[in-house]
Amino acid sequence: MSDPAGESMTAHAPASRAAIAWFFALSGLSFSNWAVRIPDIRNLLELSQSQLGALLLCPVIGSLGLTLLSNYLNTRFGSRRMTRVAACAIVVSLVLIGAAVSMLTLGLALVVFGAGMGLLNIAMNDQAATLERRYRRSIMSSFHGLFSLGGMAGSLVGGGLATLGLTPRWHLLLVAGLLMVGILISHRHLLAPPPRAERPVGALFVRPKGRVWLLGIIAAAVVFIEGSMADWSALFLTELGASRGHAALGLAVFTGTMAVGRLLGDRWLDRVGAIRALEIGSALALVGLGLAIVAASPMAALAGFALAGIGMSTLFPCLLSLAGRNRSMSPSGAIASVAMLGYLSMLGGPPMLGFLAEAITLHYAFVALVVAAALAIALARPAARS
Structure with missing residues (x-):
């Protein structure tokens, strides 16, 4: 299959890179601005804890559904x-989330939100993987770093607007308007797909093939660790005696070091290669999580979380880069397959850790995260050989 823009760098590559970077940042900004207003929206609609829990499944359902369909849509219509x-x-x-007046309207808006996030995740990563092949060096990690920065910036902006008393309706409307301006400016610089005649239509539902299965299993292990840290790190620190304020630092330290590692990770990936990057990153995560488990104090556990965040930072971007260069499937199909297995792990992993914690305490349940990191180390070499 030929590439209309060629496999070498073009004069438009910097503009395309900036445009793709914007959509990664948009994803982080969107999610975090919604997330910080969840307590206010719950109070405005007078939702119970169980109702809120059911609503939080809506974006997951929408996201998973569009992830399953993304290979077909991207090959049929192009990732641009x-x-x-x-x-x-x-x-x-x-806008619809901010304007929701009932549980039903909010649920429908969240399904659309999740569907958009799921499709954007695959489409923009397909764009990033295509541009990375033209650059002939690693650039995927920095894109994911911008997603992380977008999430951090959105949390700060959203929290600030909430503190100023701006209602969710006007807050999300303002954010939506600013994001749309960015879309209108950047969308024309996205990469064009191959000609329609040279673009085979993928299967309606894609499943991994060949070594893409191994990449997907590693992705599931990586996302299991990330999701579990998001859901359980604060409680883990609380059980070590941390105050509520200090316990909240667990996720901040983990995600903050991940963001820095991703922004600086491209040179690291080029220097050591995919296999060593997966092995070393997973090993750092294993050591950091192990330190947190054996730690006798919250501060020592935070140091372990920081080390784990650095190790985890380049793993998922590296897996998507390898999926985009695999020989068993189309790049779009492989990226969708790897992301799908990651989503399934995100759905089931953290709740399963909770059940395990009920049986053996959360402290010892965190050993499962160490096992996941060890699995990533064991599979890195056979998965990356393709």
Whole structure:
């Protein structure tokens, strides 16, 4: 299959890189601005804990559904068009979330939001993987770093607007307007797909093939660790005696070191190669999580979380880069497969850790995260050989 833009760098590559970077940042900004207003929206709609829990499943359902369909949509219509459509769906859904007046309308808005996020995740990563092949060096990690920075920036901005007393309706409407301006400026610089005649239509539902299975299993292990840290790190520190304020630092330290590692990770990936990057990153995560488990104090556990965040930072971007260069499947199909297995792990992993904690305490349940890191180390070499 030929590439209309060629496999070498073009004069438009910097503009394309900036445009793709914007959509990664948009994803982080969108999610965090919604997330910080969850308590206010719950109070405005007078939702119970169980009702809120049910609503939080809505974006997961939408995201998983579009992830399953993303290979077909990207090969049928091209990832440039799907990136545009997904980003616009996210912007519209933010407005609908802010305007929701009942559990039903909020649930429908969240399904659209999740669907847009799921499709954007695959489409923009397909764009990033294509551009990375043209650059002939690693650039994927920095894109994911911008997603992390977008999430951090959105949390700060959203929290600030909430503190100023701006209602969720006007807050999310303002954010949606600013994001749409960015879409209108950047969308024209996204990478064009191959000609329609040279673009085979993928299967409606994609499943991994060959070594992509191994990449997907590693992705599931990585996302299991990330999701569990998001859900359980604060409680883990609380059980070590940390105050509520200090316990909240667990996730901040973990995600902050991940963001820094991703922004600086491309040179690291080029220097050591995919296999060593996966092995060393997983080993750092294993050591950091192990330190947190054996730690006798919250401060020592935070040091372990920081080390784990650095180790985890380049793992998922590296896996997507390898999926985009695999020989068993189309790049779009492979990326969708790896992301799908990651989503399934995100759905089931953290709740399973909770059940395990009920049986053996959360402290010892964190050993499962160490096992996941060890699995990533064991599979790194056979998975990356392709």
